[in-house]
Amino acid sequence: MSEKDRFSGALDRVLELVVLLNDDMTKSLASLGLTGSRAHLLWVLRERGPLTQRSLAQALGVSARNITGLVDALVATGFVSREPHPTDRRATLVSFTKQGEATARDLQRDQEEFAELLFAGMPREQFDAFVGGLGEVLARLAKAGLTRNAAGG
Amino acid sequence: MSEKDRFSGALDRVLELVVLLNDDMTKSLASLGLTGSRAHLLWVLRERGPLTQRSLAQALGVSARNITGLVDALVATGFVSREPHPTDRRATLVSFTKQGEATARDLQRDQEEFAELLFAGMPREQFDAFVGGLGEVLARLAKAGLTRNAAGG
């Protein structure tokens, strides 16, 4: 088997993982009444506290206009609320409602459970090797100029 | 560091890889005049030869109606053509045009180059460990009932 074939095969597996992960997360999110983008927004909000929509746009790497729609939806379903910014009357702060906080916790719990599903009981050596390889691949991607925020900065 | 944290951290890295991969492939595909879904269709067509739209729907895991739109777009851009099915007058066969064949080859070349970027020069041991871990994770996903086609069958 040529090196080329080994590499392509590995990429195929990675891609398969991507598809599977995507499907599973989408389903899991749907059961909480969320979509991927809305969950992502909640996730950022949870890590960084109340934010303006502008900040959210930057954090998610999407247009400001798009955030309006996502927040609209999350407000409609009661996960977040819009508050006036205390000092800048142009801006609005997006904050969790109680329900939103609970959902964000569920989100994290689900993620932890999923990580458990993937890795629990795996020999420590294999786990470390996998994570190491993952890090190496990520580093190569970064070196190739694909650092998530290189374009968005 | 607790086991839980190690697992979550690893999942975070996997998710980061997913995002990075997605971005890069989207860009690469756009340069060929394709989107992800259309490229996927071409990919399946390349592996399995001329197919009915119904078969494509199954292969891509989307609704038949959706295939109509994807094929419409690919016909409009000259990558594929619709031919009457030789024996079933209800069905249409989707086949490559010459341009489509060339593009499919480009697609594969790009994918191989990308695999090269990710893995070339990586110590054989690390590569094998990574692929092994990947296989293990994939197996767990499959065991958890997330086998790509389990729901679609």
Place this chain on the structure above:
DNA sequence: ATACATAGTGAAGGTGCATCACGATGAGTG
């Protein structure tokens, strides 16, 4: 012939994304 299943598509709708235009506000300058 009749009934049922299948292939593709029109219609309508949901979600995520973008750009452009615009009003409201903030901040810097004279």
Place this chain on the structure above:
DNA sequence: CACTCATCGTGATGCACCTTCACTATGTAT
């Protein structure tokens, strides 16, 4: 203070992807 320019959110519009339901044309089994 008035003027200018940048910034925040959003309306309008459009593309891609996906869905379900309804419908026609066709195949198939009884």
